[in-house]
């Protein structure tokens with residue numbers, strides 16, 4: 001066929017149809033539905049770009065582009081499918097980034113994600129140095145709600161950290177990056193432990209999670225991650241919001257691992273007492289002894305939600321709570 005290239009509508013066979021409220025026409029998505037903007041983030045085999053639909057009402061999305069060749073070469077197919085499947089399974093919670101559509105071409109897989117306008121929680125911790133108690137409680141409560149929902153659906157995130165906690169235009173939490181998540185099967189749900197090796201052979205596990213927030217059981221040989229691993233990360237995130245730095249830091253990854261498994265961290269002066277108590281109950285080396293970590297005690301999230309950190313009185317502060325800046 002010669003002449004001008006087909007328009008999106010012609011190619012998709014939906015001439016004359018008007019774009020819907022999502023700013024797209026027809027059922028099939030392609031890169032031609034979007035105008036590409038700035039790069040929001042880069043991973044080892046993917047890039048997230050801000051995109052706007054070419055049709056009114058010009059909706060904004062975050063488009064994750066995954067390089068097929070690289071994924072095949074590095075044998076990461078399993079992880080990109082896990083990310084897609086967990087996001088689909090988690091559709092409907094306001095605290096989890098929505099996966100609108102997926103599509104592919106010869107070179108790439110494309111995940112069209114909800115756009116979180118205010119970016120990473122990390123950016124805001126850095127901007128303010130640290131958060132006051134009221135703000136830390138506000139964000140942790142929303143993160144907990146999202147984590148409770150995913151655990152209910154059998155998903156362990158395994159890489160919760162302030163880079164993966166995004167904020168929308170109203171500073172509401174949107175948890176993202178399920179590329180290292182684990183989706184438990186029904187029969188695994190009861191005890192919160194994956195069963196993918198019924199013979200008990202040691203599994204060859206590639207390291208999952210970011211060193212700074214990774215739980216001791218994931219670091220030590222032969223231990224499996226469970227819902228409790230996410231509670232450890234929550235303890236790290238709460239510590240970081242209030243202290244302005246993660247609890248475990250070191251010059252090398254090895255030294256950081258040592259600190260984590262030996263629980264070597266210190267609270268800065270003035271760290272609020274209720275928050276300190278909650279962090280101390282989450283940063284517990286034995287995953288079953290961690291607050292919310294023992295499946296025998298029912299839904300772990302409820303135990304965390306019931307901690308006095310969420311109900312104790314906060315004296316009125318002279319500084320304003322963290323609020324969105326409009327530009």
Ligand code: ADE
Nearest residue numbers: 040041048062114115116
């Ligand atoms: N960075 C990575 N994913 C993003 C998203 N969905 N919205 C905004 N920034 C992001």
